Amino acid sequence: MAVLIDGAAFFRAAREALLKARRSVFIVGWDLHSQTRLVGETGTADDGYPETLADFLSALVRRRPRLMVRLLLWDYSVLYANERELFPRIALGWNTPDQVRFALDDALPFGASQHQKLVVVDDCVAFSGGLDMTVRRWDRSDHAAEDPHRVDPSGHAYRPFHDVQAVVEGAAARAIGGIAPRMYVLQPALRVTLDAFALDVGALVMNGDVNSLGWISRRNTCAFVQARYAF
Numbered sequence: 001m002a003v004l005i006d007g008a009a010f011f012r013a014a015r016e017a018l019l020k021a022r023r024s025v026f027i028v029g030w031d032l033h034s035q036t037r038l039v040g041e042t043g044t045a046d047d048g049y050p051e052t053l054a055d056f057l058s059a060l061v062r063r064r065p066r067l068m069v070r071l072l073l074w075d076y077s078v079l080y081a082n083e084r085e086l087f088p089r090i091a092l093g094w095n096t097p098d099q100v101r102f103a104l105d106d107a108l109p110f111g112a113s114q115h116q117k118l119v120v121v122d123d124c125v126a127f128s129g130g131l132d133m134t135v136r137r138w139d140r141s142d143h144a145a146e147d148p149h150r151v152d153p154s155g156h157a158y159r160p161f162h163d164v165q166a167v168v169e170g171a172a173a174r175a176i177g178g179i180a181p182r183m184y185v186l187q188p189a190l191r192v193t194l195d196a197f198a199l200d201v202g203a204l205v206m207n208g209d210v211n212s213l214g215w216i217s218r219r220n221t222c223a224f225v226q227a228r229y230a231f
Contacts, residue, residue, distance in 0.1 A: 007131055073092075135152045
């Protein structure tokens with residue numbers, strides 16, 4: 001397990017993990033943006049793949065026909081419309097290859113939001129924390145007052161941004177890998193078979209690890225959804 005400090009470190013590590021994906025990728029977020037620049041501390045990518053999220057995922061699945069990418073974005077309140085991509089279903093769904101599947105998550109109680117930020121790669125590596133793969137999240141840990149790379153897709157600079165993301169592997173990654181499909185199964189556009197994803201309950205406790213409460217809270221969310229919708 002490691003804790004990634006700030007968006008640049010998370011985007012770099014997530015990009016490296018995604019480049020190794022062979023079977024499945026789940027990306028779940030409070031927000032996702034097709035023009036997110038998935039780059040590390042240098043502010044650029046040098047691996048031959050596009051920098052922006054939609055183009056990067058599209059290039060990835062074109063080179064790996066057996067790879068399936070599933071994206072789940074909160075079907076947000078109109079109150080957040082000015083902060084979001086206008087037509088995410090077009091940008092991340094219709095304009096990407098068939099192997100990239102997109103859905104808006106509206107299977108929530110009234111007044112609630114889908115606030116989890118998860119990335120799961122082949123059930124081998126998983127990320128969870130406070131960072132979405134969206135714009136205005138990238139920043140380096142020095143949080144300089146001015147940074148030429150800290151700009152949104154329109155070229156406007158934004159203020160320094162600080163948050164963290166955990167990355168785990170092994171049993172913990174498989175545990176998170178059991179959460180994402182349970183969320184997807186509620187969305188009619190993205191039906192998956194739950195039997196293919198085993199939720200390792202023992203990994204949720206993690207022997208008193210600092211993140212135990214995080215795993216338990218996420219499992220409780222799934223328990224609530226299962227009771228509410230009886231899938």
